[in-house]
Amino acid sequence: MNFTKMQGAGNDFIVIDNMDNSIELPAPLIEAMCRPHFGIGADGLILVEPSESCDVRMNYYNQDGSIAEMCGNGVRCLAKYAADAGIVDASKPFEVETRAGKIGVQVLESYRGVSTIRVSMGSVSFETQEIPVISDKTTLLGEKIAYKDQELIYGCASMGNPHMAVLVENVDSFPIEEVGPYFENHPMFPNKCNISFAEVISPDSIAMDTWERGVGRTLACGTGTCATVAVLHRMGLVGNKVHACLSGGDLVIELDGKTVFMTGPAKVVFTGTYEMQVPNEEEALFAALREL
Numbered sequence: 001m002n003f004t005k006m007q008g009a010g011n012d013f014i015v016i017d018n019m020d021n022s023i024e025l026p027a028p029l030i031e032a033m034c035r036p037h038f039g040i041g042a043d044g045l046i047l048v049e050p051s052e053s054c055d056v057r058m059n060y061y062n063q064d065g066s067i068a069e070m071c072g073n074g075v076r077c078l079a080k081y082a083a084d085a086g087i088v089d090a091s092k093p094f095e096v097e098t099r100a101g102k103i104g105v106q107v108l109e110s111y112r113g114v115s116t117i118r119v120s121m122g123s124v125s126f127e128t129q130e131i132p133v134i135s136d137k138t139t140l141l142g143e144k145i146a147y148k149d150q151e152l153i154y155g156c157a158s159m160g161n162p163h164m165a166v167l168v169e170n171v172d173s174f175p176i177e178e179v180g181p182y183f184e185n186h187p188m189f190p191n192k193c194n195i196s197f198a199e200v201i202s203p204d205s206i207a208m209d210t211w212e213r214g215v216g217r218t219l220a221c222g223t224g225t226c227a228t229v230a231v232l233h234r235m236g237l238v239g240n241k242v243h244a245c246l247s248g249g250d251l252v253i254e255l256d257g258k259t260v261f262m263t264g265p266a267k268v269v270f271t272g273t274y275e276m277q278v279p280n281e282e283e284a285l286f287a288a289l290r291e292l
């Protein structure tokens with residue numbers, strides 16, 4: 001199977017052309033392809049598909065093979081792929097269909113293989129029912145929650161997928177690997193949750209990292225950054241244009257009412273062919289074949 005490996009701010013994806021709708025990938029096969037060291041290795045897998053309502057469709061899967069409604073860094077990579085392959089005319093803005101709705105995309109510039117892409121990410125929602133998060137309250141913004149002997153301040157938001165933003169004093173020393181999975185699988189989140197840890201540096205600058213649902217710690221999360229900036233803005237901690245410094249790169253987030261815009265990079269890393277019959281992956285392959 002031919003694929004293109006791409007990354008946006010260090011969040012990496014296997015991108016596969018499915019414009020003829022001929023490819024259906026069972027979850028165990030996606031997991032095998034994304035598995036670091038044994039597979040191609042990626043945080044997620046994107047099938048580039050035709051759309052009836054937009055210029056192109058993003059069919060997104062997490063590293064563990066689970067479906068996600070939306071991926072911010074992934075949509076920039078898909079946009080670059082579609083532009084480079086001539087699937088869309090990138091000289092003007094275009095639209096991408098996702099499970100979270102229509103996303104507006106504009107390729108701002110391409111320089112030395114890196115495209116800078118501005119994405120209209122749609123509306124943020126703070127409604128607990130929409131996120132979803134189980135609570136008596138209609139929104140959770142600036143709430144306190146206990147973790148072991150600590151009291152953490154957090155807020156929740158949806159960018160089509162669920163997010164919890166936790167305020168931390170120092171993102172580099174915070175035990176993300178421990179706290180991330182605890183909240184990802186917390187009973188308050190019926191669909192699990194992406195957990196971002198944010199340090200406010202100034203009203204227009206934050207440092208953050210995300211523990212992603214279905215993946216683990218990643219170098220950047222686009223929807224997580226949008227949700228976190230929106231939560232921090234509602235808590236009065238940042239303005240409406242914020243520079244986010246993530247482990248894998250930087251994103252700029254702008255808020256216009258409830259609409260969120262994200263600007264960041266997208267790059268092709270390499271192209272290749274995935275050999276399906278690798279001995280170490282026999283079990284995953286058999287499981288995948290059983291599902292076909």
Ligand SMILES: N[C@@H](CCC[C@H](N)C(=O)O)C(=O)O
Pocket residue numbers: 011044062067068069070071072073074161162194212213214215218220221222223224
């Ligand atoms: N990396 C992404 C988010 C991918 C989906 C997420 N793990 C989920 O399950 O919702 C991004 O850049 O937004």
